[in-house]
Amino acid sequence: MNPSFLAPKKYKPATEIVHMDCVNSGGESVSDPYNSSSVPIYQTATFKQTSSAGGGQYDYTRSGNPTRSALELHIAKIMHAERAYSVTSGMSALDVILRLVSSGEEIVAGNDLYGGTNRLLTYLSNFSNIKTHNVDTTDVAAVEAKLDPVKTKAVLLETPTNPKIKIADIKAIAEICSVKCPNALIIVDNTMMSPYLQKTLDLGAHIEYHSGTKYLSGHHDLMAGVIGVKTKELGDKIYHVINATGCGLSPFDSWLLLRGVKTLSVRMDKQQANAIQVANFLVENGFEVHYPGLKTHPQYDIHKKLASGPGAVLSFETGDIGLSERIVESTKLWAISVSFGCVNSLISMPCRMSHASIPESVRAERNLKEDLIRLCVGIEDPEDLIQDLADALTFAGFEVKTKSE
Numbered sequence: 001m002n003p004s005f006l007a008p009k010k011y012k013p014a015t016e017i018v019h020m021d022c023v024n025s026g027g028e029s030v031s032d033p034y035n036s037s038s039v040p041i042y043q044t045a046t047f048k049q050t051s052s053a054g055g056g057q058y059d060y061t062r063s064g065n066p067t068r069s070a071l072e073l074h075i076a077k078i079m080h081a082e083r084a085y086s087v088t089s090g091m092s093a094l095d096v097i098l099r100l101v102s103s104g105e106e107i108v109a110g111n112d113l114y115g116g117t118n119r120l121l122t123y124l125s126n127f128s129n130i131k132t133h134n135v136d137t138t139d140v141a142a143v144e145a146k147l148d149p150v151k152t153k154a155v156l157l158e159t160p161t162n163p164k165i166k167i168a169d170i171k172a173i174a175e176i177c178s179v180k181c182p183n184a185l186i187i188v189d190n191t192m193m194s195p196y197l198q199k200t201l202d203l204g205a206h207i208e209y210h211s212g213t214k215y216l217s218g219h220h221d222l223m224a225g226v227i228g229v230k231t232k233e234l235g236d237k238i239y240h241v242i243n244a245t246g247c248g249l250s251p252f253d254s255w256l257l258l259r260g261v262k263t264l265s266v267r268m269d270k271q272q273a274n275a276i277q278v279a280n281f282l283v284e285n286g287f288e289v290h291y292p293g294l295k296t297h298p299q300y301d302i303h304k305k306l307a308s309g310p311g312a313v314l315s316f317e318t319g320d321i322g323l324s325e326r327i328v329e330s331t332k333l334w335a336i337s338v339s340f341g342c343v344n345s346l347i348s349m350p351c352r353m354s355h356a357s358i359p360e361s362v363r364a365e366r367n368l369k370e371d372l373i374r375l376c377v378g379i380e381d382p383e384d385l386i387q388d389l390a391d392a393l394t395f396a397g398f399e400v401k402t403k404s405e
């Protein structure tokens with residue numbers, strides 16, 4: 001037989017996302033005695049052992065569970081990670097990762113980032129003597145200026161950022177960091193792109209994490225976080241923290257997330273196609289739109305090098321807080337809701353919702369505008385979405401220009 005026929009085959013991203021191997025490079029695998037087509041939910045806290053010395057592959061669900069393992073093996077494959085882990089939320093994922101940073105060490109992070117991330121970094125600064133430098137991560141020189149060969153333990157990047165959709169050149173920052181701070185970890189929050197559109201571990205990151213609550217699951221019916229790592233050694237450290245603190249994802253949520261992940265490519269393709277049309281509609285109406293699918297985006301070329309698409313989250317300013325409020329409150333299809341990545345379209349005002357935990361003065365310092373509206377585009381018919389937005393704009397007192405086809 002031709003030996004190449006036996007070699008592990010790499011498929012296109014959409015195929016990899018739906019096809020499960022359940023095995024990793026270390027030979028770890030999960031199998032089901034009945035060959036079930038859908039991974040079963042092992043809803044059990046404990047596993048019987050074969051002897052007083054143990055002997056089973058699993059003993060206790062906090063330490064490991066077959067449903068969770070199946071999810072983690074699959075996530076590792078689609079992230080191009082050596083190992084992957086799943087925990088109870090995106091914040092829990094970041095908490096686990098940041099336990100690799102010790103008192104006295106420093107983090108370099110963005111000045112536009114998710115409000116909850118900012119809250120956790122502030123907590124570490126206040127209670128654990130871990131200082132964060134918040135810089136504009138679109139500016140590689142600004143990141144470099146804050147790197148300290150002794151103190152810097154982590155560079156934490158969101159790209160695109162939440163909510164201003166700014167792009168950080170992961171590759172360029174990782175290269176500079178590997179020279180100036182070879183022991184520092186490049187950590188990327190890849191929630192907005194998902195592993196379907198951007199594979200940060202291939203771009204120089206050591207650790208990639210996600211709020212699995214968003215695109216990976218896709219239906220806003222669970223909370224989860226996932227972590228992918230570049231090396232087994234890093235994986236062992238991450239696993240140790242998860243087992244020690246007990247934040248591993250439950251069997252049911254692991255199953256739900258695994259089910260959601262399988263449709264990631266079809267959801268993202270549709271949401272992204274809709275988002276491009278929504279972005280164009282807003283541009284035609286004179287708004288300043290933050291979206292890396294627009295050629296006018298300041299980091300359009302960099303994003304194109306990092307990711308295979310612009311995603312489906314965008315934001316825009318109206319220049320008037322009252323007008324923004326009226327628009328948000330007048331939509332019918334766009335639900336006023338935090339979060340993104342759901343199949344339904346959502347609208348929000350970040351300064352009052354997802355980023356309200358960042359003090360107003362800090363938001364102002366970071367040029368996060370109070371009138372900013374964030375849109376998370378779903379899978380509805382784009383004509384309905386645009387019409388609903390146009391109606392809301394009109395109702396709010398804005399003169400909508402005719403949509404050019």
Ligand SMILES: Cc1ncc(COP(=O)(O)O)c(C=O)c1O
Pocket residue numbers: 089090091092114116117158162189191192210211212213223224225339
């Ligand atoms: C970019 C980003 N990262 C992380 C998180 C945290 O995820 P979770 O809500 O699942 O804890 C969120 C939102 O909550 C987010 O928007």
Ligand SMILES: N[C@@H](CCSC[C@H](N)C(=O)O)C(=O)O
Pocket residue numbers: 114116162337338339340353354355357
């Ligand atoms: N009350 C929550 C708000 C969650 S925001 C969720 C999501 N990341 C988003 O950007 O919309 C909190 O304060 O954490």
